Amino acid sequence: MTLQLKNVSLVRDTETHIYPTSLDLVDGQFNTLLGTTLAGKTTLMRIMAGLERPTQGQVWFDGEDITRVPVQKRNVAMVYQQFINYPNFTVYDNIASPMKLLGKDKKTIDDAIHRVADLLKLTPMLHRMPNELSGGQQQRTALARALVKEARLVLLDEPLANLDYKLREELRDELPKLFRHSGAMVVYATTEPSEALLLGGYSAALFEGKVLQFGPTVDVYSKPDSAESARVFSDPPINLAKVNKAHGQFSLSAGAGWAANGEAHALPDGEYTVGFRPHHLTLTPHGDTSVKVSAEVLLTEISGSESTVHAVVDGHTWISLSHGVHSLDKGQTIDLFIDTRKCLMFDDKDRLVLS
Amino acid sequence: MSQKAQNNKAWWLVMPVVILVAFNAVIPLMTVVNYSVQETFGDNVFFYEGLKWFGQVLHSERFHEALGRQFLFTGIVLLIEIPLGVAIALAMPRKGIGVSICLVLMSLPLLIPWNVVGAMWNIFALPDIGLLGKTLNAMGFDYNYTRQPFSAWATVVAMDVWHWTSLVVLLAYAGLTAIPEDYFQAARIDGASAWSVFRYIQLPKMKRVLTIAILLRFMDSFMIYTEPFVLTGGGPGNTTTFLSIDLVKMALGQFDLGPAAAMSIIYFLIILLVSWLFYTFTMRNEN
Amino acid sequence: MATIKLNNLRHSYLDNPRGDEDWALKKVDLTWEDGGAYALLGSSGCGKTTMLNLISGLLTPSEGSIQFDNKDVTQIRAEERNIAQVFQFPVVYDTMTVRENLAFPLRNRGVAKPEIDKRVVEIAQMLDLSESLDTRAQGLTADGKQKISLGRGLVRSDVNAILFDEPLTVIDPHLKWQLRSKLKELHQQFGATMIYVTHDQTEALTFADKVVVMHDGMVVQSGTPVELFESPEHTFVGHFIGSPGMNVLPGSVVDERIGYCGYTVDAHLRADQLNGADSFELGIRPEFVHFADQGIPVDIVKVSNTGRVRIVDTRHDNDLIRVVVPEGESIPADKGYLQFEPYRTTTYVDGWRVGDKVTPISSRTGAATRSQISQSQTSAGSAS
The missing domain is CATH 2.40.50.140 (Nucleic acid-binding proteins)
Structure with missing residues (x-):
């Protein structure tokens, strides 16, 4: 199974919602669209579903141009952020509805419902009404509907956003398992980088209607090809700073410097942007590759096992994340250590040159 | 390349409506337009008169007076019904059994046919045997809607208010119940007075439904015919002869089809113009 | 500012609660110290919003009492308790400008105009709203609106506490960070008692000095983030935190x-x-x-x-x-x-x-x- 967007763009009135985008989604994997609200995730999904016609470009499914095929004729299932179920149907009838529309016989429907209800732990609730269920159960019902439909393309638009934190954790764990055997192409939209990582699979980083990068999720995270992409895929936000390379040495305007070894040695001298994630900026050094900068504490947040320190370094606010509990006072001067092995280097065009 | 409709079959579903609208709106309207520019004495003999009837109607004192009365009536009715309707909606309970009781009570007047309303009030207000008329006279008011213009006006206005305020109540109530509870809680915490809550939360949130209410009531009251016709027949004299009554008198009473058709079109355009102006003006600040 | 004390507090939404399950809040004894940054953590339906509404006075408890600085306020109405509350979905007065929104609670309390102007400008500066002071509040983004809600609480010098009911629900993750740090910063600046209700443990642990974990209408543990992480009093806390x-x-x-x-x-x-x-x-x-x-x-x-x-x-x-x-x-x-x-x-x-x-x-x-x-x-x- 393949789903390809070929140079798809969407312009409404004079406003560009999606810039020309080409995407080749991967079968049998979670394809995650990651980006903030209004980055274009939902619009892209609507184009994939056939709810929206792109202004330019084509959508290909299994080697067939389906750009003009209306949504009713595509085999698509969609689950939304809001829990959408038929309010006057029981859970059973809700799950049965897509199969009834397909004209399946009673026995097949019944078997499928029990199988899916079992998977989603809905069996005890099958004869309840949606308004008697908790949010998590309502969303499971919606997911069950998408599952039994045996759609070839399943679009999940922030399905966990309205759920409690712990429930989200639990369902996020189950989702890939559920869809693994369905043979469907799954596209998942989220605003949270950690969610994309935990779901694994492939990810596309979106920003203001542009797909910045697409690839295996871990690669997009560890080798963002632009500073913009790194920023999208970072929670807490990645620290970025200007760095100058000269005489085989990188130096920060904050004073710290380190030798440009290995691959870095080959880079031409000049200005670069260095990016390092908060957990690579720590209160204690990480071996001899760490370099020290002096910082003024703005704020500390302690989460039980970790401490997040917001600190000002050379006029910029950086975020540091360290293990353990460290209560620091506002205005206190501290040393922070950048793990230079983990630094990402971007050139003057914001493209990744070193990771 | 065409980006047009992906599923043309859907158009067939619209056909019944198109046919219906054609038969009950477009074709009669065209007939009226046809009459408005011709002179006829029956027998299907027509003479083309151009815009003569329009000029005649626009310059006739009779039309001016009827139009004036019409605006006055609509103005009075709106000024009473809208605030009254909002006030009743505000006073209605938000939960419990009271809600259904109030809603049923409020819907009752809306279910009564226009001519019945007229007939009811006709009897109700009779000075000699009607409950209202007799009571007022017994209290020392000189009340007689068939003889005094003021009594007639007051009765017509009261009748319309009685009949239609409920509509405003229901719309306003729907608007009010759609406001999330958080707003009222935030306002309580901010120490807002009841007036402030109304002015800054309820009224802005009701804006859309009130716009609809005002439009509906404007159009309806501007076209009022049956009730005053049954109650006063446009009298005493011409004091309650509104546009529509005047129009019917002209068309059926005097059989002046040409001027009547021209007047209908002018009438129609006035309603359209006022509604459009009102709508664009109130919605101008949205987004 | 005040110390808030809840004594034997119980609440039910029913008129005649019978069984245990009829109580939304089952007997709570708790003291919120003056100037503390607290989080009230639990899954939906655990009674945390009920407790918040009892403190703010939007609900009157079925049993027990609430004291602000040893003064019994159980029967006092919300508007007289001097509590500010920020809701899940931003509440702004659409027809007013940002400035008027911020001034609203002060105007209602008859504060003199020069004083209002001064406070509003001060608060707007702290919340980075100075530039949009004269725009209509309606056009703002979700985080902007939420800042206004917060500002309406901060602008009052007489507030006993500021309550937050899952205030970041509609905010994007990268803005959550900013808004949460802002809150913490404001807490340090103002020293106001802040109670932050959430189901998100990360938000609770990073914001609060002390976290109260609720489950099924009861307080299961209250302690510092470190205590909750290292020594959960109940397996539920162990599961919920982390x-x-x-x-x-x-x-x-x-x-x-x-x-x-x-x-x-x-x-x-x-x-x-x-x-x-x-x-x-x-x-x-x-x-x-x-x-x-x-x-x-x-x-x-x-x-x-x-x-x-x-x-x-x-x-x-x-x-x-x-x-x-x-x-x-x-x-x-x-x-x-x-x-x-x-x-x-x-x-x-x-x-x-x-x-x-x-x-x-x-x-x-x-x-x-x-x-x-x-x-x-x-x-x-x-x-x-």
């Missing part, structure tokens, strides 16, 4: 020591602290479970990468044991051995913690403990 939550495993006694399936897990934990209970459970955080050359044999089921760490699902018998493996440490291919870090295991009977508290991390060598272990692990395993 991502992933604490591993809770059936316990057994091995040589008069606490053990799991015949393995001693922590030489320091003696069985006599169980007070003779027949069955008990062990709690160990995934952060404190490590791969080693010997110990509890497990199968590796799944590895998920969060970027920063990897979460490994392992299985021994039918128990799922989660392990958090920091960047740079190796994970065995499909079978391995687990060891629990000393002093980290807690014991539970009927869900509640028994025995000694885990020594707080801060009173020991702190972060060093953790990094020493990581380093010895790294050198032991082959570097990935």
Whole structure:
């Protein structure tokens, strides 16, 4: 199974919602669209579903141009952020509805419902009404509907956003398992980088209607090809700073410097942007590759096992994340250590040159 | 390349409506337009008169007076019904059994046919045997809607208010119940007075439904015919002869089809113009 | 500002509550110290919003009393309690400008105009709203509107406390960070008592100095983020705090020591602290479970990468044991051995913690403990 967007763009009135985008989604994997609200995730999904016609470009499914095929004729299932179920149907009838529309016989429907209800732990609730269920159960019902439909393309638009934190954790764990055997192409939209990582699979980083990068999720995270992409895929936000390379040495305007070894040695001298994630900026050094900068504490947040320190370094606010509990006072001067092995280097065009 | 409709079959579903609208709106309207520019004495003999009837109607004192009365009536009715309707909606309970009781009570007047309303009030207000008329006279008011213009006006206005305020109540109530509870809680915490809550939360949130209410009531009251016709027949004299009554008198009473058709079109355009102006003006600040 | 005291507080939404389940809030005794930053943490339906509304006066409790600075306010209405509240969905007065919105609570209280102007400008500056003061509040983004809601609370000098009801629900993750830090900063600046209701443990732990965990209408534990993380009073807290939550495993006694399936897990934990209970459970955080050359044999089921760490699902018998493996440490291919870090295991009977508290991390060598272990692990395993 393949789903390809070929140079798809969407312009409404004079406003560009999606810039020309080409995407080749991967079968049998979670394809995650990651980006903030209004980055274009939902619009892209609507184009994939056939709810929206792109202004330019084509959508290909299994080697067939389906750009003009209306949504009713595509085999698509969609689950939304809001829990959408038929309010006057029981859970059973809700799950049965897509199969009834397909004209399946009673026995097949019944078997499928029990199988899916079992998977989603809905069996005890099958004869309840949606308004008697908790949010998590309502969303499971919606997911069950998408599952039994045996759609070839399943679009999940922030399905966990309205759920409690712990429930989200639990369902996020189950989702890939559920869809693994369905043979469907799954596209998942989220605003949270950690969610994309935990779901694994492939990810596309979106920003203001542009797909910045697409690839295996871990690669997009560890080798963002632009500073913009790194920023999208970072929670807490990645620290970025200007760095100058000269005489085989990188130096920060904050004073710290380190030798440009290995691959870095080959880079031409000049200005670069260095990016390092908060957990690579720590209160204690990480071996001899760490370099020290002096910082003024703005704020500390302690989460039980970790401490997040917001600190000002050379006029910029950086975020540091360290293990353990460290209560620091506002205005206190501290040393922070950048793990230079983990630094990402971007050139003057914001493209990744070193990771 | 065409980006047009992906599923043309859907158009067939619209056909019944198109046919219906054609038969009950477009074709009669065209007939009226046809009459408005011709002179006829029956027998299907027509003479083309151009815009003569329009000029005649626009310059006739009779039309001016009827139009004036019409605006006055609509103005009075709106000024009473809208605030009254909002006030009743505000006073209605938000939960419990009271809600259904109030809603049923409020819907009752809306279910009564226009001519019945007229007939009811006709009897109700009779000075000699009607409950209202007799009571007022017994209290020392000189009340007689068939003889005094003021009594007639007051009765017509009261009748319309009685009949239609409920509509405003229901719309306003729907608007009010759609406001999330958080707003009222935030306002309580901010120490807002009841007036402030109304002015800054309820009224802005009701804006859309009130716009609809005002439009509906404007159009309806501007076209009022049956009730005053049954109650006063446009009298005493011409004091309650509104546009529509005047129009019917002209068309059926005097059989002046040409001027009547021209007047209908002018009438129609006035309603359209006022509604459009009102709508664009109130919605101008949205987004 | 005031100290808020809840005495034997109970609340039911029913007129005649009978069984236990009829109570949305089951007997709460709690003191919120003046100027504290608190979080009220729990899943939906646990009674946290009920408690918030009781404090603000939007609800009157069925039983018990509420005191502000030793003054009984149980029957006093919301508008007279001088409490500010920020709701889940931003509440702004659409027809007013940002300036008018901020001035509204002061105008309602008859504060003099020059004073209002001064306060509004001050608050707007703190919230980075100065530039949009004269635009209509309606056109603002969700985070802007939420700042206004907050500003309407801060602008009053007489507030006893500011309550937040899941204020970041509609905010994007990258803005959540900013808004949360802003809140914390404002707390330090103003010293106002702040109570922050949320189901998100990260938000609760990072915002608050003290977190109150609720479950099923009851307060199960209240303590500092560190206490909640290290010594959960109840297995529910262990599960709820931390991502992933604490591993809770059936316990057994091995040589008069606490053990799991015949393995001693922590030489320091003696069985006599169980007070003779027949069955008990062990709690160990995934952060404190490590791969080693010997110990509890497990199968590796799944590895998920969060970027920063990897979460490994392992299985021994039918128990799922989660392990958090920091960047740079190796994970065995499909079978391995687990060891629990000393002093980290807690014991539970009927869900509640028994025995000694885990020594707080801060009173020991702190972060060093953790990094020493990581380093010895790294050198032991082959570097990935």
